[in-house]
Amino acid sequence: MSERPASLDRPDSLDGLDGLDGAWHEALEPLARTATGGISLGRGWDLSRERGHWRRAADRRTEHLSVRVYDDEVVVGPRWVPDTDAGCAGCAEVRARVAVSHPLVENLAEPCSRPAPRRPLLLPMLATALEHLAGHPLRPGELYAVGRHAVRRRRVPRSFDCPVCAPAPAARAAASAPLPAPLPPVPPEPLVLRSRPASPQDPTRGTGGSRLLRPGALREKLVDPRYGPVLEVLRQSLAPFAMSAAAVPDSLSMGYGRAFTFGEAESVAVLEAYERLAGFPHESPVLTGLAHRDVRDLALDPATLGRYTPEQLAHPHCRVMPSSADTPMDWVWGHDLDTGQARLVPADIGFYQYDYRYRLARHAARAEGAAPRRHFFHESSSGCALGSTLEEAALHSLLELAERDAFLLSWHRAVPLPSIDPATVTDPASRRLLALIESRGFETHLLVATQDIGVPVVWALAVNRTGGFPATFSAAGSGTRPESVVRAALWELGQIVSDPADWDRSAAEAMLEDPWRVEVLDDHLRLHALPEKRERVTAVLGGPRTTLRDALPGWPERLQRAAAGDVRGALEYVRGLYAAAGLDRIVLVDQTTRDHTDLGTAVVKAVVPGILPMCFGHAQQRLAGLPRLTAALAGTPGEHGSPPYDPHPFP
Numbered sequence: 005m006s007e008r009p010a011s012l013d014r015p016d017s018l019d020g021l022d023g024l025d026g027a028w029h030e031a032l033e034p035l036a037r038t039a040t041g042g043i044s045l046g047r048g049w050d051l052s053r054e055r056g057h058w059r060r061a062a063d064r065r066t067e068h069l070s071v072r073v074y075d076d077e078v079v080v081g082p083r084w085v086p087d088t089d090a091g092c093a094g095c096a097e098v099r100a101r102v103a104v105s106h107p108l109v110e111n112l113a114e115p116c117s118r119p120a121p122r123r124p125l126l127l128p129m130l131a132t133a134l135e136h137l138a139g140h141p142l143r144p145g146e147l148y149a150v151g152r153h154a155v156r157r158r159r160v161p162r163s164f165d166c167p168v169c170a171p172a173p174a175a176r177a178a179a180s181a182p183l184p185a186p187l188p189p190v191p192p193e194p195l196v197l198r199s200r201p202a203s204p205q206d207p208t209r210g211t212g213g214s215r216l217l218r219p220g221a222l223r224e225k226l227v228d229p230r231y232g233p234v235l236e237v238l239r240q241s242l243a244p245f246a247m248s249a250a251a252v253p254d255s256l257s258m259g260y261g262r263a264f265t266f267g268e269a270e271s272v273a274v275l276e277a278y279e280r281l282a283g284f285p286h287e288s289p290v291l292t293g294l295a296h297r298d299v300r301d302l303a304l305d306p307a308t309l310g311r312y313t314p315e316q317l318a319h320p321h322c323r324v325m326p327s328s329a330d331t332p333m334d335w336v337w338g339h340d341l342d343t344g345q346a347r348l349v350p351a352d353i354g355f356y357q358y359d360y361r362y363r364l365a366r367h368a369a370r371a372e373g374a375a376p377r378r379h380f381f382h383e384s385s386s387g388c389a390l391g392s393t394l395e396e397a398a399l400h401s402l403l404e405l406a407e408r409d410a411f412l413l414s415w416h417r418a419v420p421l422p423s424i425d426p427a428t429v430t431d432p433a434s435r436r437l438l439a440l441i442e443s444r445g446f447e448t449h450l451l452v453a454t455q456d457i458g459v460p461v462v463w464a465l466a467v468n469r470t471g472g473f474p475a476t477f478s479a480a481g482s483g484t485r486p487e488s489v490v491r492a493a494l495w496e497l498g499q500i501v502s503d504p505a506d507w508d509r510s511a512a513e514a515m516l517e518d519p520w521r522v523e524v525l526d527d528h529l530r531l532h533a534l535p536e537k538r539e540r541v542t543a544v545l546g547g548p549r550t551t552l553r554d555a556l557p558g559w560p561e562r563l564q565r566a567a568a569g570d571v572r573g574a575l576e577y578v579r580g581l582y583a584a585a586g587l588d589r590i591v592l593v594d595q596t597t598r599d600h601t602d603l604g605t606a607v608v609k610a611v612v613p614g615i616l617p618m619c620f621g622h623a624q625q626r627l628a629g630l631p632r633l634t635a636a637l638a639g640t641p642g643e644h645g646s647p648p649y650d651p652h653p654f655p
Contacts, residue, residue: 024073031131032071034138035080041067048074049115051167054093058168062086069142076123078130080137081147082160084169089602090145091160094168099160099231102253112167123152149230159224160231164286164597171287189291191302191346195339195592200393200571207560207567207574208399208484212604213392219267222274226603233599234277237270244440244498245433250277256357262495264433275605279390282595282607283357285336290351290358293332303335303348304591308613309381310626313647321523322623327380334360338591338611341398341579347591349611354593356383356609382624386617388595388609397608398592399575402582405610406459407482408618408654414453414463415652416633417640418540420547421463424450424490428551431487437494441466444501446477450490451544452555453480455636456585459578460486460556464493466501467542473509474533476541477501478653484563484574486556500529500655507533515651522622522651532653541653543641586632587614622651 024047036043044057054070061068061084068084070093084092091099094112101109101116108114133150142148142157149156164170203209216222227234232253240247246266250259250273259277263269291299296306306327317326327333334351352358360378387405391397414421426438426448441448446466453463459482466477477500481492512530515521522531532541566577582590595607616633617626625648627633637643 027127028073031127031134035069035071035134038138038141039067039069041069041084043069043071045071046073048072048117049097051094051113054097054168058084058092058094062169068092073126074117076126077149077151078126079147079149080134081142082145083142083147085144088144089162091162092166092169094166094170095163096147096160096231098163098165098167099233102165103230103232103235105253125152126150129155158228158231160228161226161233162598162602163233164599170598189294189299189302189335189348192337194344194346196344197395197572197575198393200395202567202569202571202574204569206484207564207569208396208403208571210392210396210571213396216275216392216604217268217271219265219271222271226274233281234274237273239266242502244437244495244502247499248273250274252277252281255280256283262499275390278600278603278605279388279607280385282390282597282600283355283385283388285351285355285358285595286597288336288355288593288595291335291348294335295330295332297329299335299348300329302346304350304589304611304613306333306350306353306380307629309350309353309611310617311629312626313628316623316625316648319520319623321520321621323621324379324382324624331380333380334358336593338593338609341590341592341610349591349593350381352379352381353383353611354609355595356385356388382619382621382626384618384620387611388607390600390605390607392605393571394592394594394596394606394608395572395575397606398610399571399578401592401608401610402575402578402590402612403459403482403484405612405615406457406578406581407461407480409457409616410453410455410459410461410482411463411480411654412616412618412652413455413633413636414451414544415654416642416645416649417636418543418642419640421451421453421544422547422550422555423545424452424462424552424555425549426450428553429487429490431491434487434491434494437491437498440498441494441501445469446501448494448497449545450493451547452550454556456632457587458581458584460484460489460559462489462493463544464490464497465541465544466497467538467545468535471535471538473535474507475535475538476532476653477529477655478532478541479655484560486552486559489556490552496655509534519622519651523620525620525655528620528651528653529655531651537653540650582612587612589613618654622648625649625651 042061046053058068065086069081072079082091082096084090108116130150133155137148145159147158147160201211203211227237229235235251235253238249246263246269248261248266248269259273261269261272263272296303316322335348336351336354337346338349340347386408387401389397389400389404391400438448447469449465451463453461461482464479468475479493479496481489483489512534515527515531516534516536563574563577567574591611593609595609600607614632619625628647
């Protein structure tokens with residue numbers, strides 16, 4: 005270990021032999037002499053033992069090193085250091101179980117294996133390994149695994165699921181002890197937005213975020229095949245440019261990153277995986293069994309978030325339960341962006357992975373063969389964003405919501421949109437993507453999809469020149485710089501058209517005859533690949549031709565002026581664009597866990613009553629009861645339609 009700081013006491017020597025003979029004690033004596041904190045020794049995993057040793061170290065504010073002896077391995081560490089992001093033995097145990105979906109992942113009180121005869125060479129191997137360790141001490145959060153096949157160092161970050169060093173999960177505590185109905189809930193303290201210096205290159209990003217994008221930085225910190233939290237990063241060789249996917253255990257999907265190099269793409273993929281990790285209320289309190297009528301003075305009205313039609317609710321493919329103002333449901337806290345005051349939001353809106361069926365055992369929701377999730381609301385990750393600060397995350401949440409809302413309004417209105425002349429797009433990456441899409445036999449249309457929220461949005465539409473199958477593909481991009489908006493849309497579109505997937509036309513044709521068969525995200529894409537849907541998709545073509553500069557005038561200069569070097573200023577400007585569109589309430593749900601805080605990030609879900617939610621599946625579209633949509637459809641081909649309307653082509 006490192007030199008002992010003056011503020012630390014001498015270690016307590018070895019503790020907790022747990023039936024191990026003196027030879028093990030003797031083997032670890034050199035480690036005890038150089039350690040700056042206590043060392044505990046035990047046979048295998050024992051939650052009670054580990055809690056006791058960690059608690060004594062935490063109370064004394066000293067380091068601690070747990071040594072656990074298994075039948076074929078000795079695990080030394082992690083080296084736990086107070087006031088750091090170093091994981092403890094409990095963090096290592098829960099991460100290892102989650103990584104392999106162990107059936108005891110929800111019951112850390114039980115060991116994963118029973119005592120067995122140990123390998124005869126394990127003790128001398130440990131002694132030899134510790135000689136090496138004496139000259140190369142563990143860093144905070146590192147452990148040393150000594151086994152018969154390998155001796156390896158691994159870094160274990162803290163886990164919000166840790167049964168040793170993490171606070172009791174508030175969500176589970178609240179769920180197991182519902183709030184008595186007569187008592188009003190006590191709201192948390194108001195949210196105070198803070199000034200955050202903005203990057204000179206991008207007023208929507210803080211100055212501290214660039215360190216996370218440094219190639220290799222997140223791999224060293226977070227990627228490990230045994231403990232995770234990211235098990236591996238895969239390179240997608242068939243995608244245009246560089247694309248990586250970060251595999252995270254216990255997650256509904258991977259994190260994806262696109263960039264010019266795989267080093268850059270890897271960092272983006274890991275950060276997206278961390279964003280998706282926040283979709284469940286791991287640490288947020290959940291108020292259970294309260295009807296809106298009971299909390300209407302503190303809560304958003306669920307009816308303003310879009311409703312389902314009786315036909316949808318009665319359909320076998322519908323995955324939501326009917327609700328009214330008298331229906332008991334679960335709630336989470338958010339904060340009003342304008343006033344900072346706490347507001348309650350339905351739990352399955354605030355956290356899109358929330359599940360009533362599995363509120364006490366979140367890992368069970370990921371188990372193979374688990375029953376389909378049922379909610380009061382079908383929600384996607386739209387509006388969830390990660391940033392280096394809460395203000396940055398909130399801003400990008402609003403930019404993403406504006407993109408999805410503008411695309412849906414453009415789709416349902418079905419009127420011609422202004423078209424950007426591709427010849428005026430000079431960004432080198434966009435030029436290459438245009439050439440790629442053209443080489444696949446598609447004509448590319450860059451449509452200005454911005455609606456009443458004045459955020460730049462581009463709909464990139466690829467139309468098959470032959471009129472054959474696949475006929476059309478769509479993608480969208482939003483942002484504050486016109487060049488990056490177009491590039492984002494083309495990057496998504498380029499990936500879709502170059503995807504070597506085996507398209508099953510017969511499955512898509514079944515959806516053409518019966519739109520209720522559109523159930524998941526990929527169904528939306530496949531349906532609109534049919535030539536029979538070409539006319540419906542291309543209804544947005546034929547608008548005026550414009551240059552990129554004239555299509556999105558004043559950007560990003562207007563935002564730079566409003567931000568004045570402060571991310572909070574940029575957030576307030578975009579919030580004003582929402583208000584101008586009549587969206588006068590925004591509630592921010594802080595999804596951040598200590599895993600995110602340790603990484604130097606925050607995750608926010610913005611909830612905006614009246615905005616069009618991006619949902620997947622015809623039975624899940626939440627479009628009834630939205631006056632802004634009704635007003636937008638007036639005088640358009642969609643005016644006389646009725647929810648759930650045509651399934652959208654958003655991928």
